[in-house]
Amino acid sequence: MKNNKESIKNFQKHDKDSGSSEVQISLLTEKITNLSKHFLKFKKDKHSSMGLIKAVNRRKRLLEYLKKENFESYKNIINKLNLRK
Numbered sequence: 562m563k564n565n566k567e568s569i570k571n572f573q574k575h576d577k578d579s580g581s582s583e584v585q586i587s588l589l590t591e592k593i594t595n596l597s598k599h600f601l602k603f604k605k606d607k608h609s610s611m612g613l614i615k616a617v618n619r620r621k622r623l624l625e626y627l628k629k630e631n632f633e634s635y636k637n638i639i640n641k642l643n644l645r646k
Contacts, residue, residue, distance in 0.1 A: 565591070572638065582627045583638050589620040590642050 568591050572583040596613040600606065624644075628635040639645050 571641070582623050582630075583634060586620055586623050586627070586638055587642065589616050589623070590644070592616050593620065 565588060568587040569579055569584050572581070572587045573579065574581055574583070578584060593613065593616050596609060596616070599609060600613070603609070624635065624639075627638065
């Protein structure tokens with residue numbers, strides 16, 4: 562994913578969707594990827610590491626919710642974002 566607009570466009574349910582679980586998970590995945598790249602240069606950045614942990618936990622909760630509410634959408638987003646192996 563290149564930027565937020567592409568992430569939103571790929572996972573939105575309708576034209577004005579910007580807050581569904583799928584969109585939030587894709588945005589959090591993008592944020593997690595960017596923070597992980599940041600830590601390759603700045604290993605001692607503890608403030609950002611807390612942000613990374615919060616983002617990972619939030620994505621985990623959203624994925625659990627999506628799995629419980631809409632399993633088909635959960636499988637789709639897992640495959641598109643390549644989260645589980």
